[in-house]
Amino acid sequence: MSKKENFRAGRIVAFRCEPGKQQAIFWDAKTPGLGLRVTASGAKSYIFEAWLHSKTIRITIGDVRTWTVGQAQAEATKLRAMCDQGTDPREVKAEQRARAEALKAERKRKSVTVGEAWAEYVAARQHVWGEAHAQDHAIATKAGGEPRGRGRREGQGPVTYPGLIYPLLPLRLSELTASRVQEWLTAANLRGKTAAAKSFRLLRAFLNWCGDRDEYQGIINANAHSRREVRDIVQKVRAKKLVLQREQLPLFFESVRKITNPTAAAYLQALLLTGARREELAGVRWEDVDFQWNSLTIRDKTESKGGEAGARTIPLTPYVASLLATLPRRNEWVFSSPLAASGRLADPLTPLQAAMRVVGLPNLSPHDLRRSFGSLAEWCEVPSGVVAQIMGHKPSATAEKHYRVRPLDLLRMWHTKIEAWILTQAGVTFDAEQAGKLRAVK
Numbered sequence: 001m002s003k004k005e006n007f008r009a010g011r012i013v014a015f016r017c018e019p020g021k022q023q024a025i026f027w028d029a030k031t032p033g034l035g036l037r038v039t040a041s042g043a044k045s046y047i048f049e050a051w052l053h054s055k056t057i058r059i060t061i062g063d064v065r066t067w068t069v070g071q072a073q074a075e076a077t078k079l080r081a082m083c084d085q086g087t088d089p090r091e092v093k094a095e096q097r098a099r100a101e102a103l104k105a106e107r108k109r110k111s112v113t114v115g116e117a118w119a120e121y122v123a124a125r126q127h128v129w130g131e132a133h134a135q136d137h138a139i140a141t142k143a144g145g146e147p148r149g150r151g152r153r154e155g156q157g158p159v160t161y162p163g164l165i166y167p168l169l170p171l172r173l174s175e176l177t178a179s180r181v182q183e184w185l186t187a188a189n190l191r192g193k194t195a196a197a198k199s200f201r202l203l204r205a206f207l208n209w210c211g212d213r214d215e216y217q218g219i220i221n222a223n224a225h226s227r228r229e230v231r232d233i234v235q236k237v238r239a240k241k242l243v244l245q246r247e248q249l250p251l252f253f254e255s256v257r258k259i260t261n262p263t264a265a266a267y268l269q270a271l272l273l274t275g276a277r278r279e280e281l282a283g284v285r286w287e288d289v290d291f292q293w294n295s296l297t298i299r300d301k302t303e304s305k306g307g308e309a310g311a312r313t314i315p316l317t318p319y320v321a322s323l324l325a326t327l328p329r330r331n332e333w334v335f336s337s338p339l340a341a342s343g344r345l346a347d348p349l350t351p352l353q354a355a356m357r358v359v360g361l362p363n364l365s366p367h368d369l370r371r372s373f374g375s376l377a378e379w380c381e382v383p384s385g386v387v388a389q390i391m392g393h394k395p396s397a398t399a400e401k402h403y404r405v406r407p408l409d410l411l412r413m414w415h416t417k418i419e420a421w422i423l424t425q426a427g428v429t430f431d432a433e434q435a436g437k438l439r440a441v442k
Contacts, residue, residue, distance in 0.1 A: 004029035007069045012036065015044065033083075034076035036064070046072040050083045059089055110219050114176055115141075115169030117216065121206050132279055140165040140199050164188045164199040173210065174219045178227040185233055193235040200225070200234050242362055244272070244372040246379065249426035255355040264351045266323040267335045271348075271366055273320050273419050275373030275391040278366040282345050284334045289316065289324055295408060296320075300392050314390050315412035317419040318432035377418050386414045 005011060007028040017024040017038045025047070028034040035047045037060075046061040061067060061075050079089045118141065126134050144162030168176065168184060181203070188196035204225040211222025224230075244252055252272075259265040271281055280298045288297040294316040316324075330336040333344035340346040348366050356364050370391065377387045389406060416432075423430055 006030055007034070007036065007073070009069055012044070012064055012069060017042075028073065028076075031073040031076045031080075033080050034061075034073055046076075048076045048079045048089075050080060052083045052088060053086075057083075057088065057090065059093075110172070110174060112173050112216070112219070113169065114171045114173060117173055117210055117220075118165075118169065118206060121209050125209065136198070137202060139163055140202055141169060142166060161191070164191060164196060165203060168203070172219075173216060174221075176207070176224055177221055178224045178230055181224045182227070182230045182233070185230060189233060189235075197235040242364065242368045242371070243375045244361075244364070244369070246376065246425050248361055249376075249422060251359040251361055252356075253423075253426040253428050255359040255361070256352075258358075259351050259355055261351060263327060263335050263337065263345055264348060266327055267345055267348055268352055268355075268366075268369065270320050270323055272369040272373055273317060273422065274314065275370050275377075275387070277370060277392070278348065280392070282333075282335055282348070285332045286329060286334055287332070289334060291316070291321060291325065294321065294412065298392065312389070312392050313408060315408060315415040317412075317416050319419055319423060319428075319430050322430070373418075376422055380414070380418050380421050382414045382418060386411060390415055 004027045007030065015024075015026050015036060015038050017040050021040065023037055023039045026036045026038070028036075033048050033050045035049060036044060037047050038044050044064040046064065046067055048059045048061055050057055059079065061072055067075075082089045082092065122134075122137055126137075129137075140163040142160070142163040143166060144160045146160045167187075168180075171180070185196060185200055188199060207220070207222050207225055210216045210220045253269070256265055256268050259268070267281065270276075271278070274281065274296070276298055280300065283299055284296065290296070295313050296316040297311055297313045300310045300312045324334055327334060328336065330338060331343045335345040336343060337345050352366065352369075353363055356362065362368075374387055374391060386406065390411060420432070
């Protein structure tokens with residue numbers, strides 16, 4: 001051990017490391033355990049060394065540029081007292097550091113915003129969502145302010161509105177109370193009660209997810225959506241009843257078949273005759289159509305056993321097959337559109353409602369045509385399980401889930417019967433056998 005010397009500011013400056021060595025340590029004669037480490041590069045720092053529990057411990061106090069001699073001596077004295085009491089100063093320091101880091105983490109946790117948690121929620125859940133559901137979340141949190149394109153309604157400004165959930169994103173999670181949700185929903189209802197109710201359901205699912213996360217325990221009010229004052233101002237979901245009646249079928253086909261866009265005309269007729277969902281049918285590719293074996297594969301909204309969207313294969317009925325066979329093969333999409341950015345039909349609602357106005361029929365939506373298929377099928381006395389399987393509904397009864405495996409031929413028998421009945425009621429003349437002979441497969 002080096003000779004002990006009384007540490008003074010002037011003396012500290014004079015200490016040097018011997019040539020050829022990496023470091024040298026000088027010890028204070030006045031304060032037990034206090035040393036000065038000098039490296040070959042000239043760096044100097046105070047250290048403390050003591051004997052504790054049959055071992056030598058060494059602790060760095062700090063650089064001489066930030067610690068005066070008096071401060072270093074006081075720190076060494078405090079550390080010496082800890083050792084005399086059997087306490088390891090390193091453990092005390094580690095505990096202090098852990099408490100400081102925990103406090104910092106808690107502050108950060110409590111400062112998490114709705115927007116930050118929402119991003120985590122979307123990243124964690126979007127793999128089990130369908131494309132449309134994921135898009136709903138994106139639209140609800142858009143900042144808005146983008147120039148409006150086509151379809152601008154009367155009274156709308158030149159730029160888009162922010163998404164209904166967007167105003168909540170800057171809030172801290174702890175601020176998302178029932179009162180705040182009630183205030184938000186009241187304002188959102190002014191933009192449209194249906195859209196507000198839809199956004200509320202998205203927010204409710206988000207709050208439930210946060211309530212199950214350990215990192216948000218104690219800062220999130222997971223029941224902020226369940227207060228009666230909140231639920232009372234959410235527009236209730238009512239079952240829609242709008243369908244095509246049997247006696248309306250002639251006017252429907254007469255008007256739809258006159259639509260100047262043949263792709264839209266074929267799509268709307270196929271929508272009624274297959275009972276498919278709007279986006280399911282719009283997303284059909286040519287590779288999904290089998291003219292040889294008369295089958296049509298549809299990317300299904302219903303989840304498969306693996307938790308991902310699956311697919312269902314339904315019959316390609318004669319009239320629908322004849323519609324598809326006449327469509328141009330511009331790209332991969334059956335219902336293609338050279339004007340749409342996606343390359344496929346994007347807005348079937350506009351031509352549908354225009355056609356309905358011409359003949360005085362109700363203001364139908366594409367989903368109303370799906371509902372119409374299920375309702376009209378009852379005229380043919382088709383088993384409900386067959387209709388549900390064609391439409392892509394999840395089986396509800398135990399027998400349907402575990403004891404009904406219908407081959408495509410059985411579905412085709414019933415589906416062809418439904419199509420023929422609808423065409424007959426509509427007054428559409430169609431020879432299925434002749435159409436099959438004349439149709440070009442390739």
